[in-house]
Amino acid sequence: MKIFQKSLKRVVISVVAIALTATTIISPHAWAERVSFAVSPMNQKIVLNPGESYTGAFTITDPGTSKTDIEYNITLEPFYVDENYSTIHEEYGNTGEILDWITIKSPTQGTLTPNNSDKIVFTIDVPNDAPAGGQYASFTVKAEQPSEDITDDNSENKNSEGANTMINEEMSIAHLLFVDITGNSVRQGEIIDANVPSFLLSGNITGSSSIKNTGTTHGTSKYTLQVFPLFSDEEVYTNAEDPDTHTILPDRTLYNETTWDNTPAIGIFNVVYTVEFEGVTQQVSKMVIKCPIWLLFIIIFIIVAIVVWLVFRAKTRGKKSRKNAE
Numbered sequence: 001m002k003i004f005q006k007s008l009k010r011v012v013i014s015v016v017a018i019a020l021t022a023t024t025i026i027s028p029h030a031w032a033e034r035v036s037f038a039v040s041p042m043n044q045k046i047v048l049n050p051g052e053s054y055t056g057a058f059t060i061t062d063p064g065t066s067k068t069d070i071e072y073n074i075t076l077e078p079f080y081v082d083e084n085y086s087t088i089h090e091e092y093g094n095t096g097e098i099l100d101w102i103t104i105k106s107p108t109q110g111t112l113t114p115n116n117s118d119k120i121v122f123t124i125d126v127p128n129d130a131p132a133g134g135q136y137a138s139f140t141v142k143a144e145q146p147s148e149d150i151t152d153d154n155s156e157n158k159n160s161e162g163a164n165t166m167i168n169e170e171m172s173i174a175h176l177l178f179v180d181i182t183g184n185s186v187r188q189g190e191i192i193d194a195n196v197p198s199f200l201l202s203g204n205i206t207g208s209s210s211i212k213n214t215g216t217t218h219g220t221s222k223y224t225l226q227v228f229p230l231f232s233d234e235e236v237y238t239n240a241e242d243p244d245t246h247t248i249l250p251d252r253t254l255y256n257e258t259t260w261d262n263t264p265a266i267g268i269f270n271v272v273y274t275v276e277f278e279g280v281t282q283q284v285s286k287m288v289i290k291c292p293i294w295l296l297f298i299i300i301f302i303i304v305a306i307v308v309w310l311v312f313r314a315k316t317r318g319k320k321s322r323k324n325a326e
Helices: 002-025 293-325
Strands: 038-040 043-048 053-062 070-078 102-104 109-112 116-125 133-146 168-181 189-195 206-213 219-229 244-248 253-259 267-277 280-290
Touching (some): 038 168, 043 053, 070 102, 109 116, 189 267, 189 280, 206 219, 206 244, 206 267, 219 253, 244 253
Parallel strands (some): 043 168
Antiparallel strands (some): 038 053, 053 116, 070 109, 070 133, 102 116, 133 168, 189 206, 206 253, 267 280
């Protein structure tokens, strides 16, 4: 028993020591300063002609949430998305050609001080033989900011000379270019599916859809959800004034959901869900019943009880009829 107690004591001491060591190494003080910067606007959508020259710009801003300067550098990369619509920086078809047309006029490295901004200027020189369709590029901005010195004398983050080290934090953000080169580019798409569930036990009323861009340049999809009470034409929810919109790249399919947040727990509604993409429109109109599972059980119980009562009553009447006949 004593051996077991000693072993348990050693384990507890070891766990406490590890926890204290981790607390010292990853001190909240060491991570107090965070990289914080913004790029504005986040993207640009431009239509250019073959042979045209265009000058554009975006801004990098340090909003002043940290007290130290931010060092940044800018790289130009191809931009596209995979089948799951996750960003990839690889060439796709003609989309990589634009990298040869772009020149960054501003320095690609700099230092931002709190509450200040740098303007990044670039030019796009489209060649005369540029192919029609979409071209996509990303200005990727990587920023690095050292955190505060770790002043804890017991800290293990010290160099060979005993001085406290500094932990560097890095963050990246992108400014995206969606360029449409005029010519024989094709704008078209296919609404593969649009749906609204008819019955909900929980959650919110949601319209979902998948759209495939079958054209040669990017297009904009729009999603509108309208909800009415069962016996009224007065909307209880609509996003018609501010519909969901997304940019869909060529040869890509985008799945999207438009939701009425805070849908009541119980209700019967008429729902109209409208999806639009490059002149193609699909609308779904459905009556949607929202019924929580506990209420469903109560309804089922009542129905079963009524059926049982009717069967019992029918049997009782049958017995009485037979008795009267005798």
